[in-house]
Amino acid sequence: MTSLLPDSAPPFDQPIAVLKHCHDKIRKQLATLQNLLTHLPSHGADAAAQQAAQAVQKYFNQAAQLHHQDEEQDLLPMLEATAEGIDAELLRTMKPEILAQHEQMEQDWHILNSQLDKIANGSGAALSPDDVARFVAAYTSHMEREEGHIAPMAKRIFSPTQMQLLGEAMQRRRNIGPAAAQAGGIALADLRLDYGRASLSEEDTLADPVAQFAKWFSEAMKAQVNEPNAMSVATANSAGRPSSRIVLIKQYDERGFTWYTNYESQKGQQLAQNPYAALLFFWPELERQVRIEGRVERTSSEDSDKYYYSRPVKSQLAAIASRQSQPIASRDEMEANYAAVEAASGGKPQRPAHWGGYRLAPERVEFWQGRQSRFHDRIVYTLQADGSWRKERIQP
Known part of the structure; x- marks a missing residue:
């Protein structure tokens, strides 16, 4: 049988x-x-x-x-x-x-x-x-x-990183493989409880801030943090007037942190005037935040094309139809613009020149771990002239 x-x-x-x-x-x-x-x-x-x-x-x-x-x-x-x-x-x-x-x-x-x-x-x-x-x-x-x-x-x-994280979580659940050994076979629910008593020391952090970010991002995913890939992007115009908004990170590696948007939007115009920005990830379930500051540049056309054509067709059409941050008379007019773009595209929209990626190359990265009595742990990495990173603790 x-x-x-x-x-x-x-x-x-x-x-x-x-x-x-x-x-x-x-x-x-x-x-x-x-x-x-x-x-x-x-x-x-x-x-x-x-x-x-x-x-x-x-x-x-x-x-x-x-x-x-x-x-x-x-x-x-x-x-x-x-x-x-x-x-x-x-x-x-x-x-x-x-x-x-x-x-x-x-x-x-x-x-x-x-x-x-x-x-x-x-x-x-x-x-x-x-x-x-x-x-x-x-x-x-x-x-x-x-x-x-x-x-x-x-x-x-x-992404390959997400596939790796998913596979590791599945292994850990079954107490098999290196992922289980690293986590000591601790269930995700138990891991989440432990974070209420978490701390962060210089010895806890890796030498490279991007590697440390990858470690924390992985732990946020495993702990099922709500929208772990959501980050605040703060920019400022040439007069120094700031603004911020939430976007979704799409990639991070040794080159920096990447997101995609309309180059003619408010943040695009501000970055054209002042190519520096600050990112903030806040994971309240883990009592953690990561602050990242640095210079921003556009990604290559090849990178922008690759991501644009990986999106659902409706999202591709919306990137063409919307003049992001510009006034419009009504929702009906927005819908009419979308319908016109959809009809003209023939089901195969092309990436518009005004849409693509930005990558922030980090110069300062701070890892913040909440502690009792507001006596928090803060470890800061600062990029040095020779390309190395200085790591130090700063006071809460």
Whole structure:
């Protein structure tokens, strides 16, 4: 009734493939359930039936629970933090449905699990065809929706870093691999509680501020901070009058911190007059903030093209249709502009010259960790003339 040959599982550096592999194993267990329905009337709870029931119970009591946690605690929050345009709209609809399905399938499983208990120990041979059919249909439909929409979205919009973070979280949940060793097998919920008593010392921080930012950003993702990629961008005009707004970071590496926008917007005009800016990440759940200051320059046309064409088509069209920060008479006029651009594009909009990326090359980076009695920890990196970084503590 069950295969004795295990399928080769993909590595966790391919987390979406791992999730698909979990679905394949779920389908095998569902097939075993259906086979039990035909086996039991003729053979009762014999050794083969007991073995099959035990296998199904083991999977849905353990592995399936971890799979749902992968989706609820990591995959879906990461998608919410990244998705834009039509992807974000689809996710807003699908996420509540997926969570509701998880809850309903869990309830249906409890009913089946009690029946399988008796089959597994040989004390009974009753398995409800209706309960099995409902459970199989629900799971099958659920997996088809995820494979049709959620998995392709993740593969399309997640960066390599996000894929790595997702894979590490999945490993840690299973207490396997280097990710589990680094975290000591601590559950995310426990990790979050520990941050209420966190501290930050010079020894806690890495030598390079971008590497330290990557460490903290990874921890924010793992702790399911709300919008961990949201940052305040503060700019000033030639007269020194400042303004700030929230944007989403799209990339960070040794070159700096990158976001995309309209070059003719208020921030674009201010950066043309005064090419310096300050970024602020605030993660209140972890009592942390990161302040980054430096000179800003435009990304290459190639980088801007690459990101622009990775966006949903509707977001591409909106970048053309909107003269960001400029007055307009009404929402209706905005919609008319969008419709005109959509009609003219033929479904293949081209990146406009006024839209692209900015990259801030950091010169000063401060890591702030909240502490009791407002006696906070502040570690500051300052770029030196030779390209090295000076690290020091400053007072709260």
